[in-house]
Amino acid sequence: MPRTKGVLLTAVAVCCAAGLTGCSDDNTPSSVSSAASKAASAAESLGSEASAAASSLASQAQSALSSATAEAGRQLDEIKNGVDVTSDVALGSPGTEDGRATVDLTVTNTADSTKSFAVQVDFTDSGGKLLDTVVVTVSDVAAGRTGTTTARSNRALSGTVKARVARAVRY
Known part of the structure; x- marks a missing residue:
């Protein structure tokens, strides 16, 4: 209660x-x-x-x-020979699906060969308090191209939910 x-x-x-x-x-x-x-x-x-x-x-x-x-x-720590590429990740506006927070994200592969990405997305309240965190992957993004996916919170979140990229690794 x-x-x-x-x-x-x-x-x-x-x-x-x-x-x-x-x-x-x-x-x-x-x-x-x-x-x-x-x-x-x-x-x-x-x-x-x-x-x-x-x-x-x-x-x-x-x-x-x-x-x-x-x-x-x-x-993210288990990824060998990964490169920090937080600046190569763009987030859309957070939404909800079945009560869970969602946010679309786009990664840009600035490398000269096909790479995959692991991105940690933090869901926060309007004051910046951490509510949930998830890791999503975008596999096999060709050199110079973009890849997309959607991050979903592990549980239902209420109120105003924001999203931020906590970490991003290209490998």
Whole structure:
């Protein structure tokens, strides 16, 4: 459950409990006050559980992102005799497909023979915070020609998503 829903449910339950408690007087059975107290306690518990669940999901997402970043680095580091060609990669405008962020990219082979490319694309939010990273390949681009592919995030991303070339290797 998202943190904002848990906080909202907690606030509603506490207000209801406060309303019931405020109605208590000498003519009101103690069970009403007891019910109000139990409702407030349940609301606090629900808020704590929602907060813990949100924290756990955030931790899992960060772990997955760290793993994807490490894997992207490993893939690019394994390329033997590669040349850094980040400036030879152009990105289109990010979009979405089935909830996943996408971006078209074009590589230009400035070498004098056919080459392949491995490109790490980072998907970020509007503030530059890393949301996901992927490595795509464009194989067998003839000398002096361009090749294209589409990078897709590993998972659904929401909000404004930007894309940037983190690394590009020609081999």
